[in-house]
Amino acid sequence: MSVRTVHVGPPAQGYAVHVGAGALDRLGEHARPGRRVLVVHQPGREELLAEVLQVLTAGGARPVAARVPDAEAAKDARVLVDLWGVLGREGFTRDDLVVGLGGGATTDLAGFVAATWLRGVEVVQLPTSLLGIVDAAVGGKTGINTAEGKNLVGAFHEPSAVLCDPSWLATMARPDYASGLAEVLKCGFVADPHVLDLVEADPGAALDPVAAPELAAELVVRAVQVKADVVAADLREASVREILNYGHTFAHAVEQVEDYTWRHGDAVAVGMVYVAELASRRGLVDAELLARHRRVLSAVGLPTSYGPGRWPELRAAMGRDKKARGATLRFVVLEGLARPTRLEGPDEAELRAAYDALH
Known part of the structure; x- marks a missing residue:
């Protein structure tokens, strides 16, 4: 299956959504030498996480993996604060990158982390669920939940790219x-x-x-x-x-x-x-x-x-x-x-x- 690309946004701007086998290879385009990369990932995808870290490292980037709770539990203010702490301790600057690896809740959280750190750093989304690729990861809507409602705290923050290999969906229940x-x-x-x-x-x-x-x-x-x-x-x-x-x-x-x-x-x-x-x-x-x-x-x-x-x-x-x-x-x-x-x-x-x- 070849990679199919959908462009989101104006022709001269916007970003690409790549769908197909080998889509992960496009992540290397964002892995310049010395660049810090926070990989926000949900549990249970360790094999794919290892591939992501390998692609980033091969490109000279300095990845830091941050595991977050599964599903909606990830979209919690306490998790957000923990991730801000990681970014601060690792010295992330505006030239660095956040990667969201997981389902829709994980990509929502990763996007909001990127939107709020230093008023905005790049984010690349790697959705591993059907809901993630067709909804959460595309469109730039990010957010977390509160006791009063879902996604009431959030920001618009477009990704630099969205990459999805349909084989990642094969393990879904x-x-x-x-x-x-x-x-x-x-x-x-x-x-x-x-x-x-x-x-x-x-x-x-x-x-x-x-x-x-x-x-x-x-x-x-x-x-x-x-x-x-x-x-x-x-x-x-x-x-x-x-x-x-x-x-x-x-x-x-x-x-x-x-x-x-x-x-x-x-x-x-x-x-x-x-x-x-x-x-x-x-x-x-x-x-x-x-x-x-x-x-x-x-x-x-x-x-x-x-x-x-x-x-x-x-x-x-x-x-x-x-x-x-x-x-x-x-x-x-x-x-x-x-x-x-x-x-x-x-x-x-x-x-x-x-x-x-x-x-």
Whole structure:
């Protein structure tokens, strides 16, 4: 499989996302002699970490490995402070580099470390999960969580490059891979319906990057291209970029209420059904498109329902969403397949009815 490249940003600027076997070799382009490199990595990928350190060392760089907790536990202020301490003790300057090696939470954290150290140093992202490559590592949104909500503390900080070898995804547990597919399918609903067609044609193959590596690469590249197109038009999430948050307002509320024990993609899947229900009640989507949400998400093992009894907590959490303006909730919804729009200030009865439809 050859390396495929998607460019993010203006033609003369921006950065490249390289997807394919041998993508790691591109890291050597950032390993100049004497350069300090902090490799922020999650546990369990020691063999890949050794390869990363070897590439950096071969280029004359001086890598420092920093292991962080797995999953959302990494996106904690205490972990961030520890990493700042490493950078300070090692004497990192603005000419040095941070590398994020791991899933979406690790790349979020690494990006925020890079954004905040000396007001910004370079970062190269090496996502090792499907969610990481199609969502967290591309687009420059970085952050950590607080007790009050997910990603409420963060910064926009574009990477210098994103490198992903699909073979890195082969060790993912099936539920984790399905979680990443939620973000891929989101791109299908808001911009590229062919993504939905590919998954619906063979859900089993879409779930198996080992048996169907070409399909895995195609889905990744298509999802990254959607994000690249949107980011290029709206770097700071002022307008059109909000479409990438399809399903996320409700999803982030679920994650918070569940104390971050839900996989992000699982929450996004339920969140997409929630906003499809909202849109259906407004007459924006027909019954078939609403049903298609449940059908394609269920086909890859993603949840499409959520239990009763949690509405007050969920409603309070949605009120703290970053897209809210004052007391007004704002949702990305569809008014047809691949036709996203914004729904502002739905009344409380509509909000509750959409929630009740999830039971």
